[in-house]
Every structure is written in structure tokens, then in C-alpha cells.
Amino acid sequence: MTARRSVDYSLYLVTDSTSAILGKKDLLEVVKAAVAGGVTIVQYRDKTSETADVVQIAQQLYEVTKAAGVPLLINDRVDVALAVGCEGVHVGQDDMDLKTARKLLGPDAIVGVTANSEEEASQAARDGADYLGIGTVYATPTKENTKSIIGTAGVQQILSSLAKQNHTVKTVCIGGINHANAQRVLYQTASPSKQLDGIAVVSAIMAASDPKKASSDLRQLIATPPPFATSASKPQLSPSDLVARIPTIIKTMASKKPLCHNMTNLVVQNFAANVAIAIGSSPIMSNNGLEAPDLANLGGSLVINMGTTTPEIRENHLKALAAYNAVGGPTLLDPVGAGATQQRREGVKALLAGGYFDVLKGNEGEIRTASGAQGVQQRGVDSGASQLSMEEKIALVKETAGRLRNVVLMTGSADVISDGERTFVIENGHELLGEITGSGCALGTTIASVMATWREDKLLAAVAGCLMYEIAAERAAGRENVKGPGTFVPAFIDELYLIRKESLDENGQWVQGAKVRAA
Ligand SMILES: *[C@@H]1O[C@H](CO)[C@@H](O)[C@H](O)[C@H]1NC(C)=O
Ligand SMILES: *[C@@H]1O[C@H](CO)[C@@H](O)[C@H](O)[C@H]1NC(C)=O
Numbered sequence: 001m002t003a004r005r006s007v008d009y010s011l012y013l014v015t016d017s018t019s020a021i022l023g024k025k026d027l028l029e030v031v032k033a034a035v036a037g038g039v040t041i042v043q044y045r046d047k048t049s050e051t052a053d054v055v056q057i058a059q060q061l062y063e064v065t066k067a068a069g070v071p072l073l074i075n076d077r078v079d080v081a082l083a084v085g086c087e088g089v090h091v092g093q094d095d096m097d098l099k100t101a102r103k104l105l106g107p108d109a110i111v112g113v114t115a116n117s118e119e120e121a122s123q124a125a126r127d128g129a130d131y132l133g134i135g136t137v138y139a140t141p142t143k144e145n146t147k148s149i150i151g152t153a154g155v156q157q158i159l160s161s162l163a164k165q166n167h168t169v170k171t172v173c174i175g176g177i178n179h180a181n182a183q184r185v186l187y188q189t190a191s192p193s194k195q196l197d198g199i200a201v202v203s204a205i206m207a208a209s210d211p212k213k214a215s216s217d218l219r220q221l222i223a224t225p226p227p228f229a230t231s232a233s234k235p236q237l238s239p240s241d242l243v244a245r246i247p248t249i250i251k252t253m254a255s256k257k258p259l260c261h262n263m264t265n266l267v268v269q270n271f272a273a274n275v276a277i278a279i280g281s282s283p284i285m286s287n288n289g290l291e292a293p294d295l296a297n298l299g300g301s302l303v304i305n306m307g308t309t310t311p312e313i314r315e316n317h318l319k320a321l322a323a324y325n326a327v328g329g330p331t332l333l334d335p336v337g338a339g340a341t342q343q344r345r346e347g348v349k350a351l352l353a354g355g356y357f358d359v360l361k362g363n364e365g366e367i368r369t370a371s372g373a374q375g376v377q378q379r380g381v382d383s384g385a386s387q388l389s390m391e392e393k394i395a396l397v398k399e400t401a402g403r404l405r406n407v408v409l410m411t412g413s414a415d416v417i418s419d420g421e422r423t424f425v426i427e428n429g430h431e432l433l434g435e436i437t438g439s440g441c442a443l444g445t446t447i448a449s450v451m452a453t454w455r456e457d458k459l460l461a462a463v464a465g466c467l468m469y470e471i472a473a474e475r476a477a478g479r480e481n482v483k484g485p486g487t488f489v490p491a492f493i494d495e496l497y498l499i500r501k502e503s504l505d506e507n508g509q510w511v512q513g514a515k516v517r518a519a
Contacts, residue, residue: 037215138176247508259300289319
């Protein structure tokens, strides 16, 4: 019997005997294959069979798991666990309470509990649960209750709260976890102080045509960080250190001519394309999700400009996002007008739940909506039209970036940018940018282009893109012949081009104009 304290929770299989999931396969054979493929713990869940059958199946399963040294837990049924003599039970919030289960099973049994909130998690930890099954992360075909869906943000919140109370209880998450999202879920749920010990899956293995391969593939994914992950510890940078590094970053982009793949529906293509060419990247416009994998392999980055969203466009966005995530190609989400309509709010939510964005860029309202779409209570932020103070903006940007584990840029007269650990305020730019169409979009293109060639520290890349863009605007606006938006546009494109040329010539003087402070 596996010692209670040394259980490996990394790949936790929850069985499902319903034909919708299992199909015509034999439960025992599937579990055998899964264990052979590397599942580290198994929970037998069967809400429908008669007790006698449940005991018999559990006995057979125990033969399989015992031989492999993998613990077997029974869902909800302490009586069955006792009858079989297996390692323990998993109890839901509506099942037998943890303390009673522990009393019946004794001190050596493994007892796990489902937790959907901070309160449930701390209660179970205090009561001595060995591990928590935190969820529901995403909607699943196995459970219909959508009220309990908490997303990666909710899981992270629970982990932080457990860490704050010094609870060392083990944790797995459950709900809609599969091969496509396992790495990202592990990455995005991690809080600086506590991370998941594993993932629990049902249909990703139970419904697979080759459960052994499905299991070993998942083990492989769990053991490796996602392709878009960057090294955990980033250098703390003073604003002057940061600024000093910018010209090299721009030079790198200009000399590599990265591809910037754009998915947008807006009619400002001409301007954004000119900006892309001026800064030294090559723009490509494609809204076809099916060709995204080929484009992702060309080493560029992806900009998704949400604009108008229909379910069909969203499907294409998600396909492209998956393609770039799979190869670690940098991605930027520009949730244009995110708060304006229910369609758009749902669009942001689906995109943030469906893949990883290295950068989320938007104005105050868009960032607030995107942050709220994660289903986490926004502290100190009401939903009215009121403007946030600078302190509130900084807090919101930092918190959202920490939650998404990415870079969040809130644009405005002063831009706030953070990766959750390092936060800066940039006070460059010119009001004429607000007088032309597509300027926000073209900023997204610029940042994404820089990220394509500077992947290791995406905060640095995003600041570099911002500064190049905004300092070019200041230089353009300062030209004598620029009288307004009409004369500004060509001057601006010229200045972007000139900054690129200067950077290629190792002349980094332009960055002296940077107005960056730490926040
Ligand atoms: C957690 O541990 C730290 C360091 O040992 C201690 O300072 C803190 O008071 C503890 N917090 C709680 C809630 O027990
Ligand atoms: C690039 O992206 C922006 C949106 O971020 C869009 O407005 C523009 O049309 C795109 N340009 C090209 C050349 O694809």
C-alpha cells in the first residue's frame, strides 16, 4: 500500500463508466492501459451501479492498481473502500464529511475532498484532507453544473489563499482538462507561493481510443513547461536599466524582419500594414484558422484583434491561438470594445479560457472587462463609468497580469504595464495618436513584432514596442510641417522608419526621450 504522505498526484485518473464517455470499451482494460501509460493515482467513480457490482469492480480495479503501485480511491463510498481494502476515498461537498470518513478509514487512508471556493478549501485543509480536487476549471461533458466553473483564475485564487494560511495540503484541479490545455492550466494556475501537484482527468483518458498513449502523452506534457513559458525568475530592472536595453531589442527586431500575423476584421489595414513595414516587420493578414499552424511555424507572432466577434470568427481565433501556443509563438490580444456588448464580453472570456496570450493590451475599460471576464471579484473597482485613479490602475494591471501570468498593458495618457512582478508607467506618446484611426491596433502590431524576436522577457519586448511607437509619435508631432492628424500620419510612419534605421546603425539616442518610472 502506498504511504499516504508520498503519493504522486501528478496524473490523476477519475473513471467514468457511462457509455457517453467509455463507449464500448471495458473499464478494467482502460484502467490497465492508463496505469501502464503512467497514471499515478486512480479514483473509481460510479454513481449508478448496484453496490454489489461496485464492490466487485473495485476489487478488480484494485488488483490492477496494486500491481502497479498506484493508489486506488473510491468516490464517495467509504463502505466500498473498506470492503476492498484500497488506499482511500474521495468525498465531494455533498458526500460523507471528511472527519467521519477519516474516522472510519483510519489514519493511514488517503482522503481527498472536492473544493470549489477558498472557504471549502481551507475548511478541508484544516480538517486534515490529504489532497483537494479543485474545480470545476472548465465546462465538461461529464458534469452539467456550470455554476461551479472557476477557471484558472479561480484555482489560482484558492492556491494563494491556502498558501497564505500555510496549508501544505496537496492539490489537483479537475474539470475539462485535456491534452490541449494541461500545460497552460498548470502554468496559469500557479501562484508565486503555491502550485498544483497534478491534474485530474476523466474523458481525456477514459474516452481516448488509446488510453495508454493518452496517459503517457499527458505525463510528458505535465513534465515539461508549455512552449510559451519563459524562465521563472526575471531580473528586477530599474527604469534606467530597462530603457538602456531597448535599442538592442529594436535592432534585433529590425534585423530579423519577423512575421506579424494579424487576425482582424477592421478596416484600418492600410495604416497598420504601413506601420508594420516601417518598423521592420512583415505583416500578414489571415483570418483563416486552418492556415495558422503553417504560419505559426514561420517564427512570427500573432495579433488577435477582437473587433466584431461571431462564433465562427471565434473558432478561427481559437484555432490560430492553439497553433501559436503549441510552438511558443508570441500572441497578443487586443480586446477592442470588450465591454460594449454581451457578445464581446463572451468573446473575451472564451479567448482567455481557450489559450494563452503573452500580452493583453487595451484601454482602461477593455482591461477591466477582460479582468472581470475571468470571474474573479475585482477588488476596489466598481462597474460604473468612473475613472480609476493611477493607484487603482496599477493595482488592476498588476493583479490581472499575475493571474494570467502574462504581460498586461493598459493604455492611456500614461500607460501602465506589468508582468505581475515588475510594473512600470510610461508617459510617452502624443495626443495626435488619438486623432487617427487604427493607432491602438498598430501599437499591438508593433509590440507583437518586437516580441517575435525577443521572447525570453516579454515585458521588455512590450516596453520596447511601446517606446518606439510613442517616441516616434512625439518626434512626428514635433515636426514643423505637422499641423494636425493629416500631416501627422506620414510624419509618424517616417519617424518609425527612422528609429528603425537609427537602431540598426547602433544609434540608440532616440530612447533618451523615454519617460518610464517604476510603479
Ligand atoms: C505562516 O507562516 C509564517 C512563517 O512561518 C508566519 O509568519 C505566519 O504567521 C503564518 N501564517 C498563518 C496564518 O499561520
Ligand atoms: C494588423 O493588426 C491590426 C490590429 O491589431 C489591424 O488593424 C491591421 O489591419 C492588421 N494589419 C495587417 C497588415 O494585417
